[in-house]
Amino acid sequence: MLKLHEIQQQFMQGLYEPKAVTAAEFIQPSSKQSASERLQSYRHSLIGHLSQVLSEIYPVCLRLLGQTFFERLSLRYINEHPSKSLNVNDYGEQFAEFIQAFPPLIDYAYIADVARLEWHWHRAFHGEDQAPLNIEALNQLDKNAIQNLHFRLPVASALLESNYPIQAIWAANQVEHSEVAPVDLDQGGVKLFVWRQGLDMRIDVLSDEEWWFLNAIAEDKAFPSLCDQLLQQHPSCDTASLAPHCVEQGYINDFQLKPCEV
């Protein structure tokens, strides 16, 4: 007699890779259905559920690709990327990489970037709540302390660069627009900050200086060395106003004082 773990192992394999198992070895047929048809019902329901999850996380990709293509793409993705988390909201993380490597979409590189944007949006939506920056405490720092100052970006945020105007594509393809306004793919790339301010979801287009500055913060560079390097990279940059500007925008959410590493 098969043990519980043997049955579960075969069942799971049968859900994601139906040809790999003989359903009749562990499932009874009924008068209405064979053992493999019964297993197939469960596979069908699982794929339906995971496809639904993907379409909710990636509505713009769905709109760009159309329902039929998106469903076929989802099916391929699900077969290659079985769910790993008991919480289905964790599903779909590798979808952008999958799109990027999917041969029929090789000439549509912007779609993978749109998928990255939608994943970051999904993560920021569910990301950690944080109190706003304590500006008073920041203003009270003395000169010595500033040597050791490290800024922090909001936890619910991501920096994303694309060679395509994905922010415009995203905005033009929101479900509330019944007609899709054309977006010129040749208008150039964007540098984006995807984040949540309180409960408001934001996709901000960054200047080169802001992009460099926020990335340096994300890499945990101390403020003074960050300013030096920024001036080398962007000699015309107004470093004195960039930090206050990012504070004002809410991009800087917190700070820490860490003694310099020697």
Next chain:
Amino acid sequence: MHKQSLIAGVGLGLRSQHYSHILSEKPAVPWFEALVDNYMGAGGAPLQHLNQIRQDYPMTFHAVGMSLGSSEPLDKNYFKKLKTLQHRFEPAWVSDHLSWSKIHGQVANDLLPMPYTEESIQHLANRIDQAQELLGQRLVIENVSSYLNYQVDAMSEWAFLVEVVERADCLILLDINNVYVSAINHGFDPIPYLEAIPTERVVEMHLAGYEEAGEILFDTHGQPVHPPVWDLYETALKRFGNVPTLIEWDSDIPAFAVLAQEARIAESYQQELSYAQTA
């Protein structure tokens, strides 16, 4: 916050589509059941809404991710998140299903049925025990609808359910729609099923709509409750009394008023029973 004793009458499954209606209109609903897995993110709007709604309504938690039947250790990370939410929102109780969904790192985010064997009973009883220990609260276990039997099955679904809950000493969420769906799919009479369930353990019932595909019924929760399920509900009320009952709707979610209408029908069944008992 409202306490456990206030879970009574006909509640509704809380769905994000209805947050703004609930918060602005404060409809007269005795309690809401939250799908707790949807609030396991670190923060953001879902938790904020749940928090606001919890201020005004008693609440129960319904989980789908404990995977109590899996033949491997409980997922500690899942229980940690669940416990955090349990502390914050103080639900009257937490329920999950007599099913499994994970093995060797792979997950089917679905409610897969258990083989009805002594090995499964022992395993589930141990795991429910552990879960109750982790949550510091008695667990409420729901029967699932199923679309297959295993070769190793050695007893009926209801004999299995009763044995598990007796050994684990847990409570029961009896899903009337699931009983009906399984009865049709497996060709058994649902009445002996209801008669086998120990009345004192049933703390909640679920009602939902199934869907027909060929000769099989699927538990899709995307339609109103079907007439034969209402009939079975009436029979169940006579046996178990006016147990708190919940309307579940998970796909093609309609306007709040449609759910409220389903709740009114369920209430009318409960009232009828009350009249019959006092007459």
